[in-house]
Every structure is written in C-alpha cells, then in structure tokens.
Amino acid sequence: MKKILITGGAGFIGSHVVRRFVLHHPEYHIYNLDALTYAGNLENLRDVENAPNYTFVKGDIVDASFIDSLISENDFHGIIHLAAESHVDRSISDPMSFVMTNVVGTVNLLNAAKKAWAGDMAGRRFYHVSTDEVYGELHDPGTFFLETTKYDPRSPYSASKASSDHFVRAYHNTYKLPVVISNCSNNYGPNHFPEKLIPLMIHNILNNKPLPVYGKGENIRDWLFVEDHARAIDVIFHKGVNGDTYNIGGHNEWTNIDLVKLLCGLMDKKLGRAEGESAALITYVTDRAGHDLRYAIDATKLSEELGWKPSLQFEEGLERTVDWYLNNKEWLHNVTSGEYKGYYDSMYVNR
Numbered sequence: 162m163k164k165i166l167i168t169g170g171a172g173f174i175g176s177h178v179v180r181r182f183v184l185h186h187p188e189y190h191i192y193n194l195d196a197l198t199y200a201g202n203l204e205n206l207r208d209v210e211n212a213p214n215y216t217f218v219k220g221d222i223v224d225a226s227f228i229d230s231l232i233s234e235n236d237f238h239g240i241i242h243l244a245a246e247s248h249v250d251r252s253i254s255d256p257m258s259f260v261m262t263n264v265v266g267t268v269n270l271l272n273a274a275k276k277a278w279a280g281d282m283a284g285r286r287f288y289h290v291s292t293d294e295v296y297g298e299l300h301d302p303g304t305f306f307l308e309t310t311k312y313d314p315r316s317p318y319s320a321s322k323a324s325s326d327h328f329v330r331a332y333h334n335t336y337k338l339p340v341v342i343s344n345c346s347n348n349y350g351p352n353h354f355p356e357k358l359i360p361l362m363i364h365n366i367l368n369n370k371p372l373p374v375y376g377k378g379e380n381i382r383d384w385l386f387v388e389d390h391a392r393a394i395d396v397i398f399h400k401g402v403n404g405d406t407y408n409i410g411g412h413n414e415w416t417n418i419d420l421v422k423l424l425c426g427l428m429d430k431k432l433g434r435a436e437g438e439s440a441a442l443i444t445y446v447t448d449r450a451g452h453d454l455r456y457a458i459d460a461t462k463l464s465e466e467l468g469w470k471p472s473l474q475f476e477e478g479l480e481r482t483v484d485w486y487l488n489n490k491e492w493l494h495n496v497t498s499g500e501y502k503g504y505y506d507s508m509y510v511n512r
C-alpha cells in the first residue's frame with residue numbers, strides 16, 4: 162500500500178484533506194503529521210481515526226532530525242504539506258514563529274524528501290499547499306491573481322508563505338524534486354478555528370459578543386468552501402504537472418461588512434432572533450496593520466487543464482457552516498476554553 166504523508170492534518174483544511182484521502186483513497190495509507198498547536202485538534206478527525214488506512218503521528222516540522230528520520234524510515238510515495246502558522250494577526254505580533262514553521266519547517270521537509278527520494282524520484286510528489294496572499298493585494302475591480310502574477314507579499318504571514326513557495330520551486334529546479342504548488346483563496350467551513358473572520362463572527366453572534374470589523378469593512382476576500390479546496394488538492398496531487406502552480410478560488414468576492422451582515426441575517430433566522438438583532442453587535446475596530454485590500458483568484462488554469470470547479474454556492478456553503486457550528490457547540494466551547502483559552506484570548510491583545 163502506498164504511504165502518503167499529510168502535514169497539518171489536525172488543522173482546519175488539513176482535516177478535510179485527511180478525511181477525503183482516507184475515505185476516497187483506500188489504496189493509500191495516510192500518515193497525518195501534526196504538532197497539535199492551538200490550531201490543531203484531533204476532534205476534527207474523530208470519524209476517521211479508527212480507519213485501517215490512517216495513522217496519526219505527533220511531531221514538529223521544525224525538528225529537522227525528527228523529520229529526517231520519519232521520512233527516511235517510511236517509504237512515502239507523496240507528501241502533502243499543509244502544516245503552517247496561518248493567522249495574519251498572529252504573524253503581525255509574532256513573525257518569528259511564522260519563519261520557523263512556514264519557512265524552516267518547509268525546508269526541513271524538502272531536505273528530508275530530497276535525501277530519501279534520491280535516485281528514486283519517479284512517481285513521487287511533494288505537494289506544497291500555499292495561499293493567494295503571496296501575490297499581494299488587488300485594487301482594480303476585474304483584475305485577478307494569475308499563476309504568473311508577480312509575488313508581492315505584504316504581511317509576515319504571506320512573506321513566510323512566499324518564501325516557502327520559492328524554496329519549493331528552487332528544490333524542483335536545483336535537485337529535480339517532483340513538486341507541485343497550489344495557491345488558494347480564503348476557505349470557510351466546519352472545523353475552522355474561531356480566530357478567523359467567519360467562525361469568529363459565528364462564535365460571537367452565538368455568545369452575544371461584539372463583532373469586530375476591521376477598519377470600514379471594505380476589504381474584499383474570495384471565499385471557497387473547504388471541501389472544494391480538499392477536492393482540488395486531490396485533483397492536483399494526482400493530475401498536476403510537476404513543477405507547476407495552480408490557483409484555486411471560488412469566484413466569490415465579498416466585502417467583509419456585506420459578509421458579516423449576511424451571516425447576521427442567517428443567524429437571526431437560525432436562532433429565532435428578531436431581524437437586525439445580531440447585526441446590532443457589529444463594532445468597527447482599529448484596522449489591521451498593512452491590511453490587504455482585495456484578493457481574487459483566476460482559477461481558469463485549474464478548471465481548463467484539470468477539470469476542477471467549485472461545487473457549492475456561497476449561501477448554501479455558509480448555511481452548512483453555520484449549521485455545523487450550531488450542532489457542534491461543544492467543539493466551539495472546547496477550542497475557546499481550557500488548555501486553548503490562553504491562545505484564544507491572546508489574539509484579542511493583538512487588536
């Protein structure tokens with residue numbers, strides 16, 4: 162049975178990727194490597210944890226000798242790398258942890274794969290999961306990020322992801338490591354840690370807390386349902402061209418304020434509240450430093466070359482997401498209390 166290593170599989174997107182590969186690919190044994198930081202949670206994978214083709218490995222990608230042993234002792238057919246520090250606000254207050262995990266951690270994985278796969282690269286694949294934020298920000302409506310758009314990272318988070326992308330391409334060029342990269346827009350869906358916009362707003366609406374909208378709420382993001390991203394990763398892992406990059410996006414742009422109002426209306430209905438009750442919680446707060454104005458992806462290459470398209474309309478995806486949080490209040494409570502509480506509260510200090 163071919164072994165696939167997925168890093169960061171206990172996190173938001175990683176858990177959906179692990180589930181998809183465990184359930185859709187019984188021909189693989191999936192190894193989920195995760196350090197279980199504040200963002201990683203094995204609760205996200207309860208439904209597949211006893212599957213015969215699944216193994217969890219706790220470990221840190223920053224630990225070079227551990228990574229080297231893991232990859233040299235297991236004959237991994239592929240590596241799908243998602244482990245990262247992923248929150249822009251945290252990167253503003255603590256850039257170095259982003260350098261360590263996102264840059265050093267990625268290079269540790271590349272070095273280990275290069276060594277273990279030397280002389281036997283055929284059929285192997287190192288898949289690096291990246292973000293559209295490496296392209297910087299857009300201003301003009303009707304302009305989009307293409308795979309050829311020049312990198313222009315503007316936050317410590319996007320700078321660390323851009324740096325890791327460059328290392329992945331450099332290992333392909335220099336050592337012929339078989340790599341593929343995708344750059345995706347903002348994801349939403351179940352198991353999203355409630356420090357990011359959509360789950361934070363759901364959490365605060367539920368708890369009647371202020372809904373902090375940065376600046377004037379005019380920044381624009383392109384939202385994609387997380388299961389569509391996991392399906393794109395599956396397609397690119399199997400059909401993508403070595404050395405290529407694929408943009409993934411939802412063609413679904415929303416200003417933050419319109420999105421928060423849509424969510425408020427949806428939650429009013431679900432919670433039996435009067436219309437406008439949740440929106441009254443909206444509070445404009447100091448803007449994020451260096452806040453990127455607009456992200457929008459052109460995913461034509463992925464749809465034309467590999468046949469992937471988003472499957473869900475936003476309203477449907479958002480309703481599924483809200484329903485998941487309403488049915489999993491215990492998950493929400495657990496990740497914002499107990500051992501996670503310090504991490505959770507710390508982000509408020511950053512505002």
Ligand code: NAD
Pocket residue numbers: 168169170171172173174175194195196197198199200201202220221222223242243244245246247248262266290291292293322344345346347348349354
């Ligand atoms: P997340 O923060 O929810 O999860 C990250 C996971 O990585 C967690 O399980 C955490 O425990 C693990 N991790 C962190 N540091 C680690 C380390 N040193 N060693 C091992 N494991 C470690 O992140 P996410 O939102 O699921 O993002 C996953 C990947 O997708 C990231 O690479 C991110 O840059 C990329 N991405 C995210 C989005 C988005 O909208 N969330 C969009 C495009 C790309």
Ligand code: TYD
Pocket residue numbers: 248249250347356357358359361373374375378380381382417449
């Ligand atoms: P976020 O979910 O952090 O993703 P990213 O910054 O990687 O796009 O934020 C999405 C947008 O929402 C971004 O423009 C910042 C804004 N935002 C708020 O207005 N309030 C908040 O509390 C958060 C977390 C984000």
